[in-house]
Amino acid sequence: xxxxxxxxEVRGTAALKTAVLTLNRPKQLNALNDTLMDELGQALDRLDxxxxxxCIVITGSEKAFAAGADIAAMASWTYMDVYKSDYITRNWExxxxxxxxxxxxxxxxxxxxxxELAMMCDFIIAADSARFGQPEIKLGVIPGAGGxxxxxxxxxxxxxxxxxxxxxxxxxxEAERAxxxxxxxxxxxxxxxxxxxxxxxxxYSLPSLMAAKECVNRAFEAPLNEGMLFERRxxxxxxxxxxxxxxxxxFVNKRKPEFRQR
Ligand code: HXC
Numbered sequence: 001x002x003x004x005x006x007x008x009e010v011r012g013t014a015a016l017k018t019a020v021l022t023l024n025r026p027k028q029l030n031a032l033n034d035t036l037m038d039e040l041g042q043a044l045d046r047l048d049x050x051x052x053x054x055c056i057v058i059t060g061s062e063k064a065f066a067a068g069a070d071i072a073a074m075a076s077w078t079y080m081d082v083y084k085s086d087y088i089t090r091n092w093e094x095x096x097x098x099x100x101x102x103x104x105x106x107x108x109x110x111x112x113x114x115x116e117l118a119m120m121c122d123f124i125i126a127a128d129s130a131r132f133g134q135p136e137i138k139l140g141v142i143p144g145a146g147g148x149x150x151x152x153x154x155x156x157x158x159x160x161x162x163x164x165x166x167x168x169x170x171x172x173x174e175a176e177r178a179x180x181x182x183x184x185x186x187x188x189x190x191x192x193x194x195x196x197x198x199x200x201x202x203x204y205s206l207p208s209l210m211a212a213k214e215c216v217n218r219a220f221e222a223p224l225n226e227g228m229l230f231e232r233r234x235x236x237x238x239x240x241x242x243x244x245x246x247x248x249x250x251f252v253n254k255r256k257p258e259f260r261q262r
């Protein structure tokens with residue numbers, strides 16, 4: 001049987017569970033080839049439709065989250081190959097479509113497409129061993145899945161230009177200072193911390209989690225007044241849920257809420 005390039009596991013004891021997707025090409029530092037990206041896209045689609053899943057964690061190995069798109073696979077591609085087949089990038093939109101929270105738990109290298117994949121997740125928890133970069137310029141190309149777009153929005157134009165034009169890597173501490181990652185944890189605690197965050201998320205109401213994610217993402221795609229209106233409408237809409245009644249009643253009566261995801 002072929003090796004699975006994405007390992008999938010479900011964990012947690014709450015009503016909503018966490019799905020853990022592990023990139024599994026450790027010898028190639030999780031270089032992203034088409035098979036891996038196809039498997040990732042299929043897994044994400046399946047988990048987003050699964051009502052028992054509240055949060056998804058994407059992680060790699062100790063040495064690499066992902067060292068980028070597979071250079072050996074790309075080396076002989078022509079323009080027509082990439083244009084017609086939309087190699088590698090065709091599944092990236094799947095990750096963008098996922099409506100549930102997605103956490104990237106990053107140890108080691110997150111370079112090129114690996115950095116872009118992490119940035120497409122909702123937030124990044126980094127091990128102190130993590131190193132981020134967009135070194136495509138060394139290969140005679142440029143980032144192709146958001147490195148020139150999401151990175152400047154996340155860490156400023158100056159820092160993004162620095163990384164994209166010089167190909168230097170940023171360590172975890174610099175990535176945290178720059179706002180690329182939400183927190184840095186000791187490498188041997190990475191999954192523990194990511195699962196704790198995922199468990200917290202899984203304790204809340206999925207409709208409000210999905211609305212919160214939609215609204216935060218809107219902040220990058222709409223002018224402020226449109227984003228504010230979108231947020232207000234989503235806020236109003238949540239008063240139509242049973243979970244709003246449950247959450248507020250539980251607070252008022254000093255008890256733990258039991259959300260029913262509706
Ligand atoms: C294919 C890769 C790879 C990659 C590493 N490997 N990165 N294979 N594509 N992106 C393979 C190596 O060939 C090697 O295979 C094995 O993984 C271990 O890597 P080493 O280089 O021996 O490890 P080390 O010396 O520790 O150096 C680690 C590294 C280096 C600094 C991360 O591997 C590196 O620079 N990799 C390339 C990073 C990069 O340029 N990424 C951007 C790719 S372009 P063997 O068989 O020799 O053991 C891109 C475009 C995205 O991402 C476009 C949108 C999707």
